[in-house]
Amino acid sequence: MIQPGEGDFRAFSAFCPHRGCMVKSIGDSAIRCPCHGSSFDLADGSVLGGPATTGLIPKPLQIRQGRIEIPADE
Ligand code: FES
Numbered sequence: 001m002i003q004p005g006e007g008d009f010r011a012f013s014a015f016c017p018h019r020g021c022m023v024k025s026i027g028d029s030a031i032r033c034p035c036h037g038s039s040f041d042l043a044d045g046s047v048l049g050g051p052a053t054t055g056l057i058p059k060p061l062q063i064r065q066g067r068i069e070i071p072a073d074e
Contacts, residue, residue, distance in 0.1 A: 001061065001070060002026065004043045009063070011070045012045040012056035023056070031056065 001011045012031070014022050021035035030039040030048055038052035045056035061070045 001068065002031075002042055009061060009068055010043070010045075011059040011061045012040070013059060015057075016052060017054045017056065018050075018052035 001009060003009050016023050016033040016035065016038055018033065018036060018038050021033050023031050023033045023040070025032045025034070026042065029042055031042060031045070032039050033052070036051050038050055039048040040046065040052070040056050041048055045058060047053065047055050059070055061068055063069075
């Protein structure tokens with residue numbers, strides 16, 4: 001889960017769409033995959049740099065009683 005702005009929460013699948021590695025690092029403006037170097041936009045998960053050709057899959061989230069709930073990756 002990321003928070004690109006105050007009160008603006010977003011979640012994406014943790015699995016890279018290239019070959020399924022788990023993305024690891026979140027930098028200033030990108031989420032990075034350690035396996036082959038793909039990078040994804042923090043705000044919407046779109047591809048910034050390949051080899052991935054599609055972005056991270058958005059995950060729904062809900063805020064209930066002040067808690068953020070995100071379904072687990074399958
Ligand atoms: S699995 Fe992520 S870049 Fe290849």
